[in-house]
Amino acid sequence: MxxxxxxxxxxxxxxxxxxxxxxxxxxxxxxxxxxxxxxxxxxxxxxxxxxxxxxxxxxxxxxxxxxxxxxxxxxxxxxxxxxxxxxxxxxxxxxxxxxxxxxxxxxxxxxxxxxxxxxxxxxxxxxxxxxxxxLYETEEFPWPEPARTAATVTPGYVLCYECDGLGWCPGCEGRGWVRDEARGRKNCSACHRDRVCLICRGAAQLAISELSPYQRGYYPELG
Ligand SMILES: [Zn+2]
Ligand SMILES: [Zn+2]
Structure with missing residues (x-):
């Protein structure tokens, strides 16, 4: 900054x-x-x-x-x-x-x-x-580095379907707030300031053995 x-x-x-x-x-x-x-x-x-x-x-x-x-x-x-x-x-x-x-x-x-x-x-x-x-120049917020990628996902796991390996809340990119025209910023309505992805809680990956039938639907390659 x-x-x-x-x-x-x-x-x-x-x-x-x-x-x-x-x-x-x-x-x-x-x-x-x-x-x-x-x-x-x-x-x-x-x-x-x-x-x-x-x-x-x-x-x-x-x-x-x-x-x-x-x-x-x-x-x-x-x-x-x-x-x-x-x-x-x-x-x-x-x-x-x-x-x-x-x-x-x-x-x-x-x-x-x-x-x-x-x-x-x-x-x-x-x-x-x-x-x-x-007091500070306009801040740039680069997209955060993903916590996991296809190359680093643990064997037996898949990348989180919600955040695609980001780990952070994809709605606010982990900042906890989003831009708002009227007030400048407002709390992120996806994570409610938790900042992490609500599905994987920041792990960025999900154990295949623990996927619900609904969640498996996101991964047709699992059959
Ligand atoms: Zn996630
Ligand atoms: Zn958020």
Whole structure:
């Protein structure tokens, strides 16, 4: 898998900048929050079309706002903190289950941060993501080498009729997934991610003495 030069370094740099800004906001807006719960340590795949796109993101961190700070206070403070650090900040309102909530969004270098706060609860929600970046060149998946061929089949056995000696699931060529137009990849419906051929379980060959009458039908040469 060929890495794209500099891409991982750039994504890591953006991930660190995002984390630094989020920590600053959390410390300021919801002091005393447990920052160990802020998970932003590894980029994950967010788009499975080739080339795969990776992103650092978090959407689940919440902290408690101080009793003296209203939701409006938090929203305007968040916008000010973002704006003063060069983030393009915007505030909007959203409906959260019939209740109004402020959403403060900050954008910089393709990164985005969202802070949600409403008067009906004391929790402030923090989310953030870097841009989604390709880290590797489009991967080629060559057809795997067969585990058995006519030349290497064990005496007393025949090549598996399902995979023809491949050993791997012939539906996905042993990857466990197949390409999908909408989502990029989807689980292989033939092997359900087992990856090996369902008939021979990876052995690539079947003992002639154990073939069922139905299976023998695949091998007319056995008579
Ligand atoms: Zn097989
Ligand atoms: Zn499969």
């Amino acid at each position: 060929g890495g794209i030069p500099g891409a991982r370094e750039e994504l890591d740099r953006l991930g660190r900048a995002l984390r630094t800004k989020l920590v600053e906001l959390i410390d300021d807006l919801t002091p005393g929050s447990d920052l160990r719960l802020l998970f932003l340590d590894e980029p994950g795949v967010v788009d499975w079309h080739e080339p795969l796109r990776y992103q650092y993101w978090t959407s689940s961190f919440s902290g408690e706002r101080p009793a003296h700070a209203s939701a409006a206070d938090i929203a305007s403070r968040a916008a000010a903190l973002l704006g003063s650090a060069g983030w393009e900040a915007a505030t909007s309102q959203e409906d959260a289950g019939g209740r109004n909530r402020s959403v403060v969004t900050g954008r910089r270098d393709g990164c985005s941060i969202e802070i949600r706060v409403g008067d009906h609860g004391s929790l402030v929600y923090f989310g953030g993501r870097t841009p989604a970046m390709a």
